[in-house]
Amino acid sequence: MAELNEGTARVKRGLAEMLRGGVIMDVVNAEQAKIAEDAGAVAVMALERVPADIRRDGGVARMSDPALIREIQETVTIPVMAKVRIGHFAEAQILEAMEVDYIDESEVLTPADESYHVDKWAFQVPFVCGATNLGEALRRIGEGAALIRSKGEAGTGNVVEAVRHLRSITSDLRAIAAASEQELYGWAKKLNAPYELVAEIHANGGHLPVPLFCAGGIATPADASLVMQLGAEANFVGSGIFKSGDPARRARAIVEATTHYQDPQTLIRVSENLGEAMVGIEMDALDQHLADRGW
Protein backbone atom coordinates (compact mmCIF):
# COMPACT_ATOMS: atom_id res chain seq x y z
CA MET A 1 0.00 0.00 0.00
CA ALA A 2 1.06 3.57 -0.67
CA GLU A 3 2.18 5.89 2.13
CA LEU A 4 -0.16 6.99 4.88
CA ASN A 5 -0.68 10.77 5.05
CA GLU A 6 -1.37 12.10 8.54
CA GLY A 7 -2.43 15.62 9.48
CA THR A 8 -3.79 16.60 6.05
CA ALA A 9 -6.46 19.30 5.76
CA ARG A 10 -9.01 16.61 4.90
CA VAL A 11 -8.09 14.50 7.93
CA LYS A 12 -8.26 17.56 10.22
CA ARG A 13 -11.62 18.73 8.87
CA GLY A 14 -12.79 15.12 8.79
CA LEU A 15 -13.06 14.88 12.58
CA ALA A 16 -15.15 18.07 12.62
CA GLU A 17 -17.46 16.50 9.99
CA MET A 18 -17.94 13.51 12.33
CA LEU A 19 -19.00 15.80 15.21
CA ARG A 20 -21.81 17.41 13.20
CA GLY A 21 -25.27 17.22 14.70
CA GLY A 22 -23.67 16.71 18.11
CA VAL A 23 -22.87 18.59 21.32
CA ILE A 24 -19.37 19.30 22.67
CA MET A 25 -19.48 19.95 26.42
CA ASP A 26 -17.13 21.91 28.69
CA VAL A 27 -16.02 19.76 31.63
CA VAL A 28 -13.68 20.58 34.53
CA ASN A 29 -13.03 17.09 35.92
CA ALA A 30 -13.35 13.37 35.12
CA GLU A 31 -16.70 13.09 36.86
CA GLN A 32 -18.26 15.78 34.66
CA ALA A 33 -16.64 14.19 31.59
CA LYS A 34 -18.39 10.93 32.42
CA ILE A 35 -21.73 12.71 32.85
CA ALA A 36 -21.21 14.38 29.47
CA GLU A 37 -20.39 11.09 27.72
CA ASP A 38 -23.35 9.36 29.39
CA ALA A 39 -25.60 12.14 28.10
CA GLY A 40 -24.47 11.59 24.50
CA ALA A 41 -21.83 14.32 24.05
CA VAL A 42 -19.78 13.81 20.85
CA ALA A 43 -16.70 15.33 22.51
CA VAL A 44 -15.66 17.10 25.70
CA MET A 45 -13.64 20.29 26.20
CA ALA A 46 -11.30 19.82 29.16
CA LEU A 47 -10.69 23.00 31.15
CA GLU A 48 -10.01 24.09 34.74
CA ARG A 49 -12.88 26.55 35.04
CA VAL A 50 -15.98 26.99 32.92
CA PRO A 51 -16.24 30.46 31.34
CA ALA A 52 -18.81 31.65 33.91
CA ASP A 53 -16.23 31.04 36.67
CA ILE A 54 -13.38 32.57 34.67
CA ARG A 55 -15.55 35.64 34.30
CA ARG A 56 -16.34 35.71 38.03
CA ASP A 57 -12.80 35.02 39.28
CA GLY A 58 -10.92 37.30 36.89
CA GLY A 59 -7.12 37.05 36.63
CA VAL A 60 -5.18 35.39 33.82
CA ALA A 61 -6.83 32.26 32.41
CA ARG A 62 -4.38 29.73 30.90
CA MET A 63 -4.16 26.24 29.41
CA SER A 64 -5.37 23.56 31.84
CA ASP A 65 -3.10 21.37 33.95
CA PRO A 66 -1.94 18.44 31.74
CA ALA A 67 -2.76 16.03 34.59
CA LEU A 68 -6.40 17.12 34.48
CA ILE A 69 -6.54 16.69 30.70
CA ARG A 70 -4.86 13.27 30.97
CA GLU A 71 -7.39 12.14 33.59
CA ILE A 72 -10.26 13.15 31.35
CA GLN A 73 -8.65 11.41 28.34
CA GLU A 74 -8.45 8.22 30.39
CA THR A 75 -12.07 8.50 31.54
CA VAL A 76 -13.96 8.90 28.27
CA THR A 77 -13.86 7.18 24.86
CA ILE A 78 -15.04 10.24 22.90
CA PRO A 79 -12.67 12.93 21.54
CA VAL A 80 -11.12 15.29 24.09
CA MET A 81 -10.47 18.93 23.18
CA ALA A 82 -8.56 21.53 25.19
CA LYS A 83 -7.99 25.28 25.01
CA VAL A 84 -4.87 27.36 24.46
CA ARG A 85 -4.50 31.12 24.74
CA ILE A 86 -4.65 33.08 21.48
CA GLY A 87 -1.16 33.01 19.95
CA HIS A 88 0.31 30.68 22.58
CA PHE A 89 1.91 28.08 20.31
CA ALA A 90 3.95 26.57 23.16
CA GLU A 91 0.74 25.60 24.97
CA ALA A 92 -0.44 24.12 21.65
CA GLN A 93 2.77 22.09 21.31
CA ILE A 94 2.14 20.62 24.76
CA LEU A 95 -1.43 19.68 23.89
CA GLU A 96 -0.35 18.14 20.58
CA ALA A 97 2.24 16.00 22.36
CA MET A 98 -0.53 14.87 24.73
CA GLU A 99 -2.52 13.75 21.68
CA VAL A 100 -5.48 15.97 22.46
CA ASP A 101 -7.96 15.47 19.59
CA TYR A 102 -8.74 19.16 18.88
CA ILE A 103 -7.16 22.39 20.13
CA ASP A 104 -9.39 25.42 20.73
CA GLU A 105 -7.42 28.66 20.32
CA SER A 106 -9.85 30.45 22.55
CA GLU A 107 -10.82 33.99 23.49
CA VAL A 108 -12.13 32.56 26.79
CA LEU A 109 -8.51 32.36 27.97
CA THR A 110 -6.38 35.48 28.31
CA PRO A 111 -4.62 36.21 24.97
CA ALA A 112 -0.85 35.61 24.91
CA ASP A 113 -0.08 37.51 21.70
CA GLU A 114 -1.72 40.75 20.58
CA SER A 115 -0.49 40.52 16.97
CA TYR A 116 -0.42 36.89 15.86
CA HIS A 117 -2.66 33.89 16.23
CA VAL A 118 -1.01 30.42 16.23
CA ASP A 119 0.25 29.21 12.83
CA LYS A 120 -2.07 26.23 12.80
CA TRP A 121 -0.66 24.69 9.59
CA ALA A 122 2.46 23.84 11.59
CA PHE A 123 0.49 21.31 13.67
CA GLN A 124 -0.75 17.82 12.96
CA VAL A 125 -3.58 18.14 15.48
CA PRO A 126 -6.56 20.16 14.19
CA PHE A 127 -7.61 23.57 15.59
CA VAL A 128 -10.98 25.17 16.18
CA CYS A 129 -11.18 28.97 16.43
CA GLY A 130 -13.93 31.41 17.34
CA ALA A 131 -15.23 34.11 15.00
CA THR A 132 -17.68 36.98 15.28
CA ASN A 133 -17.96 37.53 11.51
CA LEU A 134 -16.96 35.95 8.20
CA GLY A 135 -13.74 37.94 7.78
CA GLU A 136 -12.48 36.72 11.14
CA ALA A 137 -13.51 33.16 10.26
CA LEU A 138 -11.61 33.26 6.96
CA ARG A 139 -8.48 34.74 8.56
CA ARG A 140 -8.48 31.82 11.01
CA ILE A 141 -9.04 29.30 8.19
CA GLY A 142 -6.18 30.98 6.30
CA GLU A 143 -3.99 30.30 9.36
CA GLY A 144 -5.04 26.64 9.28
CA ALA A 145 -8.15 26.34 11.48
CA ALA A 146 -10.10 23.19 10.52
CA LEU A 147 -13.31 24.20 12.30
CA ILE A 148 -14.96 27.55 13.08
CA ARG A 149 -17.34 28.27 15.93
CA SER A 150 -19.22 31.45 16.67
CA LYS A 151 -17.68 33.20 19.68
CA GLY A 152 -20.95 34.23 21.23
CA GLU A 153 -20.36 35.64 24.70
CA ALA A 154 -19.05 32.74 26.76
CA GLY A 155 -20.16 32.27 30.36
CA THR A 156 -23.26 34.44 30.13
CA GLY A 157 -26.00 31.89 29.43
CA ASN A 158 -27.25 34.50 26.95
CA VAL A 159 -27.51 33.35 23.34
CA VAL A 160 -27.91 36.82 21.81
CA GLU A 161 -24.26 37.26 20.77
CA ALA A 162 -24.00 33.78 19.23
CA VAL A 163 -27.11 34.60 17.19
CA ARG A 164 -25.57 37.88 16.05
CA HIS A 165 -22.33 36.15 14.99
CA LEU A 166 -24.06 33.28 13.18
CA ARG A 167 -26.40 35.63 11.34
CA SER A 168 -23.52 37.84 10.31
CA ILE A 169 -21.48 34.88 8.99
CA THR A 170 -24.30 33.13 7.12
CA SER A 171 -25.65 36.36 5.65
CA ASP A 172 -22.23 37.20 4.14
CA LEU A 173 -21.88 33.61 2.89
CA ARG A 174 -25.16 33.96 0.99
CA ALA A 175 -24.14 37.34 -0.42
CA ILE A 176 -20.80 35.96 -1.67
CA ALA A 177 -22.57 33.03 -3.34
CA ALA A 178 -24.78 35.51 -5.19
CA ALA A 179 -22.00 38.01 -6.03
CA SER A 180 -20.46 38.35 -9.50
CA GLU A 181 -16.87 37.17 -9.95
CA GLN A 182 -15.54 40.75 -10.16
CA GLU A 183 -17.18 41.57 -6.85
CA LEU A 184 -15.22 38.82 -5.07
CA TYR A 185 -12.11 41.04 -4.94
CA GLY A 186 -14.21 43.70 -3.21
CA TRP A 187 -15.48 41.10 -0.75
CA ALA A 188 -11.93 39.98 0.04
CA LYS A 189 -11.00 43.61 0.70
CA LYS A 190 -14.09 44.34 2.75
CA LEU A 191 -13.62 41.23 4.91
CA ASN A 192 -9.81 41.53 5.16
CA ALA A 193 -9.77 37.88 4.11
CA PRO A 194 -7.74 35.76 1.67
CA TYR A 195 -9.20 36.12 -1.85
CA GLU A 196 -8.79 32.37 -2.53
CA LEU A 197 -11.14 31.51 0.34
CA VAL A 198 -13.72 34.06 -0.83
CA ALA A 199 -13.53 32.56 -4.33
CA GLU A 200 -13.91 29.05 -2.86
CA ILE A 201 -17.11 30.10 -1.04
CA HIS A 202 -18.48 31.60 -4.26
CA ALA A 203 -17.65 28.42 -6.22
CA ASN A 204 -19.21 26.02 -3.70
CA GLY A 205 -22.51 27.86 -3.42
CA GLY A 206 -22.00 29.76 -0.16
CA HIS A 207 -20.50 27.22 2.23
CA LEU A 208 -17.67 27.94 4.64
CA PRO A 209 -14.66 25.77 3.61
CA VAL A 210 -14.77 24.10 7.07
CA PRO A 211 -17.71 23.17 9.33
CA LEU A 212 -19.40 25.98 11.30
CA PHE A 213 -20.43 25.25 14.88
CA CYS A 214 -22.08 27.47 17.48
CA ALA A 215 -20.59 28.42 20.87
CA GLY A 216 -21.20 31.01 23.55
CA GLY A 217 -24.37 31.29 25.59
CA ILE A 218 -26.42 28.17 24.82
CA ALA A 219 -28.40 27.32 27.98
CA THR A 220 -31.60 25.55 26.90
CA PRO A 221 -32.82 22.95 24.35
CA ALA A 222 -34.63 25.78 22.56
CA ASP A 223 -31.35 27.74 22.29
CA ALA A 224 -29.76 24.68 20.66
CA SER A 225 -32.62 24.43 18.18
CA LEU A 226 -32.47 28.16 17.40
CA VAL A 227 -28.81 28.19 16.43
CA MET A 228 -29.08 24.95 14.42
CA GLN A 229 -31.92 26.53 12.44
CA LEU A 230 -29.69 29.58 11.90
CA GLY A 231 -27.05 27.41 10.22
CA ALA A 232 -24.86 25.98 12.99
CA GLU A 233 -23.86 22.35 12.33
CA ALA A 234 -23.19 21.39 15.98
CA ASN A 235 -23.11 23.05 19.41
CA PHE A 236 -20.46 23.79 22.01
CA VAL A 237 -22.06 24.15 25.44
CA GLY A 238 -19.96 25.51 28.27
CA SER A 239 -21.34 26.91 31.48
CA GLY A 240 -24.94 26.21 30.37
CA ILE A 241 -24.84 22.58 31.50
CA PHE A 242 -22.81 22.37 34.69
CA LYS A 243 -24.11 25.72 36.01
CA SER A 244 -27.71 24.47 35.80
CA GLY A 245 -29.84 22.70 38.40
CA ASP A 246 -29.68 19.19 36.89
CA PRO A 247 -26.63 18.92 34.58
CA ALA A 248 -27.10 15.26 33.50
CA ARG A 249 -30.67 15.85 32.44
CA ARG A 250 -29.99 19.20 30.76
CA ALA A 251 -27.00 17.75 28.90
CA ARG A 252 -29.11 14.97 27.47
CA ALA A 253 -31.94 17.36 26.62
CA ILE A 254 -29.57 19.63 24.66
CA VAL A 255 -28.16 16.56 22.84
CA GLU A 256 -31.63 15.49 21.73
CA ALA A 257 -32.60 19.06 20.86
CA THR A 258 -29.51 19.46 18.65
CA THR A 259 -30.43 16.32 16.68
CA HIS A 260 -34.17 16.96 16.46
CA TYR A 261 -33.93 20.75 16.22
CA GLN A 262 -36.70 20.86 13.62
CA ASP A 263 -39.16 18.82 15.67
CA PRO A 264 -41.10 20.91 18.23
CA GLN A 265 -42.63 17.77 19.80
CA THR A 266 -39.16 16.51 20.80
CA LEU A 267 -38.30 20.00 22.06
CA ILE A 268 -41.41 20.01 24.26
CA ARG A 269 -40.61 16.55 25.65
CA VAL A 270 -36.99 17.31 26.51
CA SER A 271 -37.73 20.79 27.90
CA GLU A 272 -40.42 19.72 30.38
CA ASN A 273 -39.46 19.87 34.08
CA LEU A 274 -35.82 20.41 33.23
CA GLY A 275 -35.08 22.29 36.44
CA GLU A 276 -33.31 25.58 36.73
CA ALA A 277 -31.28 26.94 33.83
CA MET A 278 -28.13 28.91 34.59
CA VAL A 279 -29.05 32.40 35.70
CA GLY A 280 -27.49 34.29 32.81
CA ILE A 281 -26.25 37.83 32.36
CA GLU A 282 -27.45 40.67 30.16
CA MET A 283 -24.87 42.07 27.74
CA ASP A 284 -25.17 45.62 29.15
CA ALA A 285 -24.23 44.31 32.59
CA LEU A 286 -20.89 42.87 31.38
CA ASP A 287 -17.58 44.46 32.40
CA GLN A 288 -15.66 42.50 29.80
CA HIS A 289 -16.68 41.17 26.38
CA LEU A 290 -14.57 38.07 25.69
CA ALA A 291 -15.62 38.10 22.02
CA ASP A 292 -13.54 41.28 21.52
CA ARG A 293 -10.38 39.23 22.06
CA GLY A 294 -8.77 38.15 18.78
CA TRP A 295 -9.35 39.95 15.48
Next chain:
Amino acid sequence: MRIGVLALQGDFSEHLAMVAELGWRGVPVKEAADLVGLDGLVLPGGESTAQCLLLEASGLRCPITEELRDGLPALGTCAGLIMLSRTVIGGREDQWSFGVLDVAVRRNGFGRQVRSFEANLVVEGLVDVMRAVFIRAPVITEVGDKVEVLASVPYRFPDGTQVQVPVVVAEGSLVASSFHPELAGDPRLHELAFGRSVGRSIADIVSTLDEREERYVGSFQMGDDQTQEGRSG
Protein backbone atom coordinates in the same frame (compact mmCIF):
# COMPACT_ATOMS: atom_id res chain seq x y z
CA MET B 1 -34.27 3.23 -5.43
CA ARG B 2 -34.82 4.80 -2.02
CA ILE B 3 -31.75 4.70 0.19
CA GLY B 4 -32.13 5.81 3.80
CA VAL B 5 -29.26 7.56 5.57
CA LEU B 6 -29.36 7.55 9.37
CA ALA B 7 -29.39 11.29 10.08
CA LEU B 8 -29.12 11.58 13.87
CA GLN B 9 -25.49 12.63 14.15
CA GLY B 10 -22.33 12.54 12.04
CA ASP B 11 -21.50 13.08 8.37
CA PHE B 12 -24.87 12.01 6.96
CA SER B 13 -25.03 14.89 4.47
CA GLU B 14 -21.95 13.57 2.63
CA HIS B 15 -23.65 10.18 2.38
CA LEU B 16 -26.84 11.77 1.06
CA ALA B 17 -24.69 13.47 -1.59
CA MET B 18 -23.15 10.10 -2.61
CA VAL B 19 -26.61 8.53 -2.91
CA ALA B 20 -27.81 11.47 -5.05
CA GLU B 21 -24.73 11.20 -7.26
CA LEU B 22 -25.68 7.60 -8.05
CA GLY B 23 -29.12 8.79 -9.15
CA TRP B 24 -30.94 7.30 -6.17
CA ARG B 25 -33.31 9.03 -3.81
CA GLY B 26 -31.73 9.69 -0.41
CA VAL B 27 -34.01 9.69 2.63
CA PRO B 28 -32.70 11.18 5.91
CA VAL B 29 -33.78 8.79 8.69
CA LYS B 30 -34.59 10.44 12.02
CA GLU B 31 -37.60 8.41 13.19
CA ALA B 32 -39.17 5.00 12.59
CA ALA B 33 -41.64 6.33 9.99
CA ASP B 34 -38.69 7.24 7.73
CA LEU B 35 -37.78 3.54 7.37
CA VAL B 36 -40.88 2.68 5.34
CA GLY B 37 -40.20 1.56 1.77
CA LEU B 38 -36.41 1.73 1.86
CA ASP B 39 -34.23 -0.36 -0.46
CA GLY B 40 -31.12 0.19 1.61
CA LEU B 41 -29.73 2.00 4.65
CA VAL B 42 -26.47 3.88 5.25
CA LEU B 43 -25.07 4.07 8.79
CA PRO B 44 -22.76 7.11 8.66
CA GLY B 45 -19.63 8.13 10.52
CA GLY B 46 -19.90 10.04 13.78
CA GLU B 47 -19.54 9.15 17.45
CA SER B 48 -20.98 5.70 18.08
CA THR B 49 -21.69 6.41 21.77
CA ALA B 50 -23.84 9.45 20.89
CA GLN B 51 -25.52 7.55 18.04
CA CYS B 52 -26.43 4.66 20.38
CA LEU B 53 -28.17 7.05 22.75
CA LEU B 54 -29.97 8.91 19.96
CA LEU B 55 -31.07 5.66 18.27
CA GLU B 56 -32.75 4.56 21.48
CA ALA B 57 -34.24 7.97 22.28
CA SER B 58 -35.67 8.23 18.75
CA GLY B 59 -37.23 4.76 18.88
CA LEU B 60 -35.06 3.53 15.99
CA ARG B 61 -33.05 0.76 17.66
CA CYS B 62 -35.68 -2.00 17.39
CA PRO B 63 -37.06 -1.25 13.91
CA ILE B 64 -33.58 -0.95 12.38
CA THR B 65 -32.47 -4.19 14.08
CA GLU B 66 -35.48 -5.95 12.54
CA GLU B 67 -34.91 -4.49 9.08
CA LEU B 68 -31.25 -5.51 9.12
CA ARG B 69 -32.10 -9.03 10.31
CA ASP B 70 -34.67 -9.26 7.51
CA GLY B 71 -31.90 -8.55 5.00
CA LEU B 72 -32.21 -4.82 4.26
CA PRO B 73 -28.95 -3.99 2.41
CA ALA B 74 -26.76 -1.68 4.46
CA LEU B 75 -23.48 0.19 4.26
CA GLY B 76 -21.70 1.25 7.45
CA THR B 77 -18.67 3.55 7.51
CA CYS B 78 -16.50 4.00 10.63
CA ALA B 79 -19.09 4.46 13.43
CA GLY B 80 -21.51 2.69 11.05
CA LEU B 81 -19.17 -0.32 10.96
CA ILE B 82 -19.14 -0.32 14.77
CA MET B 83 -22.96 -0.20 14.86
CA LEU B 84 -23.22 -3.23 12.51
CA SER B 85 -20.61 -5.35 14.30
CA ARG B 86 -21.19 -8.45 16.41
CA THR B 87 -18.63 -7.41 19.05
CA VAL B 88 -17.38 -3.96 20.07
CA ILE B 89 -14.13 -3.73 22.04
CA GLY B 90 -12.99 -0.57 23.84
CA GLY B 91 -16.46 0.94 23.99
CA ARG B 92 -18.49 2.08 26.93
CA GLU B 93 -19.72 -0.62 29.32
CA ASP B 94 -23.29 -0.17 28.12
CA GLN B 95 -22.37 0.10 24.44
CA TRP B 96 -24.60 -1.95 22.16
CA SER B 97 -24.57 -2.64 18.43
CA PHE B 98 -26.96 -4.15 15.89
CA GLY B 99 -24.76 -7.26 15.88
CA VAL B 100 -25.58 -8.37 12.33
CA LEU B 101 -22.06 -8.32 10.82
CA ASP B 102 -19.84 -11.14 12.04
CA VAL B 103 -16.77 -9.10 12.96
CA ALA B 104 -15.20 -7.78 16.15
CA VAL B 105 -13.97 -4.16 16.12
CA ARG B 106 -11.85 -2.11 18.47
CA ARG B 107 -13.10 1.48 18.76
CA ASN B 108 -10.45 4.08 17.88
CA GLY B 109 -8.09 1.15 17.28
CA PHE B 110 -5.88 3.26 15.00
CA GLY B 111 -5.45 5.80 17.82
CA ARG B 112 -6.44 9.36 18.62
CA GLN B 113 -6.88 12.15 16.05
CA VAL B 114 -3.13 12.76 15.55
CA ARG B 115 -2.98 9.18 14.20
CA SER B 116 -5.83 9.78 11.72
CA PHE B 117 -4.65 9.45 8.12
CA GLU B 118 -5.58 9.11 4.48
CA ALA B 119 -4.12 6.68 1.96
CA ASN B 120 -4.71 5.15 -1.45
CA LEU B 121 -6.29 1.75 -1.09
CA VAL B 122 -6.76 -1.18 -3.44
CA VAL B 123 -10.26 -2.61 -3.00
CA GLU B 124 -11.00 -6.03 -4.43
CA GLY B 125 -13.31 -5.77 -7.42
CA LEU B 126 -12.57 -2.08 -8.05
CA VAL B 127 -10.12 -1.28 -10.83
CA ASP B 128 -8.88 2.03 -9.56
CA VAL B 129 -7.58 2.82 -6.09
CA MET B 130 -9.83 4.39 -3.50
CA ARG B 131 -8.77 7.45 -1.46
CA ALA B 132 -9.54 6.28 2.06
CA VAL B 133 -9.86 8.77 4.94
CA PHE B 134 -9.45 7.20 8.40
CA ILE B 135 -10.65 9.39 11.33
CA ARG B 136 -10.00 7.93 14.81
CA ALA B 137 -10.85 4.77 12.96
CA PRO B 138 -11.91 1.41 14.39
CA VAL B 139 -9.76 -1.68 13.78
CA ILE B 140 -11.42 -4.94 12.73
CA THR B 141 -9.78 -7.54 14.97
CA GLU B 142 -11.74 -10.71 14.00
CA VAL B 143 -13.81 -11.74 10.99
CA GLY B 144 -16.26 -14.65 10.81
CA ASP B 145 -16.07 -17.45 8.20
CA LYS B 146 -18.72 -15.93 5.96
CA VAL B 147 -17.18 -12.46 5.89
CA GLU B 148 -15.34 -11.42 2.72
CA VAL B 149 -12.38 -9.09 3.20
CA LEU B 150 -12.24 -6.64 0.26
CA ALA B 151 -9.33 -4.45 1.42
CA SER B 152 -6.68 -4.29 4.16
CA VAL B 153 -4.05 -1.89 5.48
CA PRO B 154 -0.92 -2.47 7.58
CA TYR B 155 -1.39 -1.94 11.32
CA ARG B 156 1.58 -1.30 13.56
CA PHE B 157 1.57 -2.41 17.18
CA PRO B 158 3.44 -0.21 19.70
CA ASP B 159 6.26 -2.83 19.76
CA GLY B 160 6.83 -2.29 16.02
CA THR B 161 5.35 -5.55 14.70
CA GLN B 162 3.01 -5.12 11.77
CA VAL B 163 -0.05 -7.05 10.58
CA GLN B 164 -2.58 -6.52 7.79
CA VAL B 165 -6.02 -5.59 9.15
CA PRO B 166 -9.25 -5.68 7.11
CA VAL B 167 -10.75 -2.25 6.36
CA VAL B 168 -13.53 -3.16 3.88
CA VAL B 169 -15.68 -6.20 4.60
CA ALA B 170 -18.86 -7.68 3.13
CA GLU B 171 -21.26 -10.33 4.42
CA GLY B 172 -24.63 -11.13 2.84
CA SER B 173 -26.50 -7.86 2.39
CA LEU B 174 -23.93 -5.81 4.34
CA VAL B 175 -20.84 -3.82 3.35
CA ALA B 176 -18.75 -1.91 5.89
CA SER B 177 -15.51 0.07 6.01
CA SER B 178 -13.32 1.43 8.83
CA PHE B 179 -12.73 4.60 6.79
CA HIS B 180 -14.84 7.28 5.08
CA PRO B 181 -15.15 6.94 1.29
CA GLU B 182 -17.75 9.73 1.47
CA LEU B 183 -15.19 12.29 2.70
CA ALA B 184 -13.28 11.83 -0.57
CA GLY B 185 -16.51 12.00 -2.59
CA ASP B 186 -16.23 8.39 -3.79
CA PRO B 187 -19.61 6.56 -4.07
CA ARG B 188 -18.28 3.18 -5.21
CA LEU B 189 -18.86 1.38 -1.90
CA HIS B 190 -22.44 2.70 -1.95
CA GLU B 191 -22.81 1.23 -5.40
CA LEU B 192 -21.37 -2.10 -4.24
CA ALA B 193 -23.63 -2.17 -1.18
CA PHE B 194 -26.91 -1.29 -2.88
CA GLY B 195 -26.38 -2.18 -6.55
CA ARG B 196 -26.44 -5.86 -5.55
CA SER B 197 -29.88 -5.60 -4.06
CA VAL B 198 -31.65 -5.03 -7.38
CA GLY B 199 -30.38 -8.29 -8.81
CA ARG B 200 -27.25 -6.93 -10.46
CA SER B 201 -24.20 -9.15 -10.28
CA ILE B 202 -20.92 -7.88 -8.87
CA ALA B 203 -19.46 -8.16 -12.40
CA ASP B 204 -22.18 -5.83 -13.73
CA ILE B 205 -21.55 -3.29 -11.05
CA VAL B 206 -17.81 -3.41 -11.49
CA SER B 207 -18.16 -2.78 -15.23
CA THR B 208 -20.20 0.43 -14.58
CA LEU B 209 -17.62 1.45 -12.05
CA ASP B 210 -14.87 1.09 -14.65
CA GLU B 211 -16.60 3.60 -16.90
CA ARG B 212 -16.43 6.15 -14.13
CA GLU B 213 -12.82 5.45 -13.36
CA GLU B 214 -11.40 8.55 -15.03
CA ARG B 215 -13.48 10.87 -12.95
CA TYR B 216 -12.29 9.30 -9.71
CA VAL B 217 -8.66 9.48 -10.77
CA GLY B 218 -9.18 13.23 -11.18
CA SER B 219 -10.55 13.64 -7.70
CA PHE B 220 -7.76 11.58 -6.13
CA GLN B 221 -5.18 13.90 -7.58
CA MET B 222 -6.96 16.83 -6.03
CA GLY B 223 -6.79 14.99 -2.72
CA ASP B 224 -3.06 14.40 -3.11
CA ASP B 225 -2.47 18.13 -3.60
CA GLN B 226 -4.24 18.82 -0.34
CA THR B 227 -2.00 16.45 1.53
CA GLN B 228 0.97 18.73 0.90
CA GLU B 229 -0.49 21.08 3.45
CA GLY B 230 0.12 18.49 6.13
CA ARG B 231 2.93 16.18 7.00
CA SER B 232 3.50 12.74 5.57
CA GLY B 233 3.57 10.01 8.14
